[in-house]
Amino acid sequence: MKPDFFQQIDRIRELPTLPVIVLKVNQMLQDVEITADQLSRVIETDQMMTAKILKLVNSSFYGFKSTISSISTAVIILGFNTVQHAVVSLSVMKSFALLKNLKRLNIRDFWNHSLAVAVISKYLADHSDKTLSSDCFTAGLLHDIGKLILAEYFTEYFEKIWLTAVENAISFVDAEKMENAVNHAEIGAYLAEKWLLPQPLVDAIRHHHSAFSSNHRAAAIISVADFLAINTRCPDSEGRAVLPEGLSDAPAFLQPHLQTLSEWYPRLQGEITSACQFFTEP
Numbered sequence: 244m245k246p247d248f249f250q251q252i253d254r255i256r257e258l259p260t261l262p263v264i265v266l267k268v269n270q271m272l273q274d275v276e277i278t279a280d281q282l283s284r285v286i287e288t289d290q291m292m293t294a295k296i297l298k299l300v301n302s303s304f305y306g307f308k309s310t311i312s313s314i315s316t317a318v319i320i321l322g323f324n325t326v327q328h329a330v331v332s333l334s335v336m337k338s339f340a341l342l343k344n345l346k347r348l349n350i351r352d353f354w355n356h357s358l359a360v361a362v363i364s365k366y367l368a369d370h371s372d373k374t375l376s377s378d379c380f381t382a383g384l385l386h387d388i389g390k391l392i393l394a395e396y397f398t399e400y401f402e403k404i405w406l407t408a409v410e411n412a413i414s415f416v417d418a419e420k421m422e423n424a425v426n427h428a429e430i431g432a433y434l435a436e437k438w439l440l441p442q443p444l445v446d447a448i449r450h451h452h453s454a455f456s457s458n459h460r461a462a463a464i465i466s467v468a469d470f471l472a473i474n475t476r477c478p479d480s481e482g483r484a485v486l487p488e489g490l491s492d493a494p495a496f497l498q499p500h501l502q503t504l505s506e507w508y509p510r511l512q513g514e515i516t517s518a519c520q521f522f523t524e525p
């Protein structure tokens with residue numbers, strides 16, 4: 244199945260596409276001379292995006308006291324990168340909202356997991372390498388999109404992997420390995436590349452299950468956040484977060500944060516809840 248798998252993806256006519264605005268914004272931001280006004284004008288061509296960005300800047304995420312009502316102010320306050328990532332994130336979620344065949348995959352649980360990984364990844368990046376913060380939020384949100392492609396367009400195949408995982412009590416990615424299947428990380432990266440998303444996002448999606456052995460810092464962050472989101476009991480009976488086993492191989496630059504997990508992890512839960520409310524409401 245492997246060699247022609249990507250050709251099969253190419254042949255899917257109704258594969259989700261991204262609105263033109265994403266391409267325009269990504270292209271504009273490659274230009275170092277771009278101004279907040281120019282970027283705002285592009286965003287304002289899309290009413291849904293304009294409303295969402297204003298809602299984002301006025302949401303509890305940022306906690307501004309006065310209400311911000313213009314996109315250009317929002318761009319200045321949030322910064323180009325955050326706006327670019329918000330446009331990408333909102334557009335991808337909107338495109339995938341049209342999927343209809345998902346059987347074994349609960350889309351709400353899927354996005355709740357993805358948003359938890361996004362928030363945890365952003366925290367880890369903020370505290371280890373701030374230049375990666377906005378990449379890490381979006382890459383965290385999109386890391387498993389390959390699973391959506393499998394669940395929607397390769398239903399029998401998805402079912403087989405899913406059953407292998409359940410029967411052997413192993414993770415989805417380990418079931419993929421067991422079946423010698425194309426990895427959902429590769430599929431997600433392939434789609435992200437097709438969508439011309441920025442290369443750091445593509446790389447982080449591609450390596451999110453092989454990050455500990457690669458030198459890719461953003462992917463390592465996503466990988467640790469993914470592990471924490473799945474395995475951390477939070478809080479335990481004494482109100483602490485307990486570090487799950489299996490992270491001793493995590494890269495050295497993240498180890499200090501893992502040692503202090505019980506201090507910061509419970510505090511992120513509120514942020515995860517508000518991210519879920521903001522991004523998943525219609």
Ligand SMILES: [Fe+2]
Pocket residue numbers: 386387416427428451452
């Ligand atoms: Fe994954």
Ligand SMILES: [Fe+2]
Pocket residue numbers: 356360386387469
């Ligand atoms: Fe995941």
